[in-house]
Amino acid sequence: MLSDAVIPKLDSMHDLGVIMTKELTFNQHIEAITKSATTMANLILRTFKSRKPAFMIQMFNVFVRSKLEYASPIWNPHHQMLINRIEKVQRRFTKRLPFLSDVTYKNRLLFLKTSSLELRRLHLDLVCLYKLLHGHFDIDTSTFFRFKQTSTRGNSWALVRNHFKTDVKKFSFAQRIVNIWNYLPNDIVNLTTVPAFKKSLHGIDFGRFLRGVDLGV
Numbered sequence: 001m002l003s004d005a006v007i008p009k010l011d012s013m014h015d016l017g018v019i020m021t022k023e024l025t026f027n028q029h030i031e032a033i034t035k036s037a038t039t040m041a042n043l044i045l046r047t048f049k050s051r052k053p054a055f056m057i058q059m060f061n062v063f064v065r066s067k068l069e070y071a072s073p074i075w076n077p078h079h080q081m082l083i084n085r086i087e088k089v090q091r092r093f094t095k096r097l098p099f100l101s102d103v104t105y106k107n108r109l110l111f112l113k114t115s116s117l118e119l120r121r122l123h124l125d126l127v128c129l130y131k132l133l134h135g136h137f138d139i140d141t142s143t144f145f146r147f148k149q150t151s152t153r154g155n156s157w158a159l160v161r162n163h164f165k166t167d168v169k170k171f172s173f174a175q176r177i178v179n180i181w182n183y184l185p186n187d188i189v190n191l192t193t194v195p196a197f198k199k200s201l202h203g204i205d206f207g208r209f210l211r212g213v214d215l216g217v
Helices: 027-047 053-069 080-095 105-112 117-133 178-183 194-201
Strands: 012-015 018-021
Touching (some): 053 080, 053 117, 080 105, 117 194
Antiparallel strands (some): 012 018
């Protein structure tokens, strides 16, 4: 009760556009955004007269991919099933573009000069952490992260990864990003601007950290 008003008990709730369940999982959120994104992707394929791949992927990026990446550092999944569910939206869309139906997904991405959605979320995680550690947000990062005191491997900004038993903590942003961040070379984590940091990520092979299925179809 609050001021004689009954506060309902909910199994999930929306908070700034993200759906979170009482178990602190984001399965419902991913289901909602993939459904909305699929609807929009199909609408693009039906609506535009131009079928030029460059134009179509631009429309996808603006109207579909943006739905699938909003606030992704919060809900970025670790289960392969959910990773593949999100990727399926882009995989299907690109397969329906002219002359690309018989091309592998990996080669479709190369032709369209774009990346898998899983890799893009990994980049977004890293950019978010870069901004946090470099003071772009007014947040006390010591609440979430601890720097390694000494390190013979990795970079000078290397972080300590804690060990948790529950998936909620183990795969939270502050934990899942640590090993990937520590993998970055020293010259990249010490870059002084966000654009330079973003650009540098495209030259790194993050294959060992990707959990989705191969890009063959």
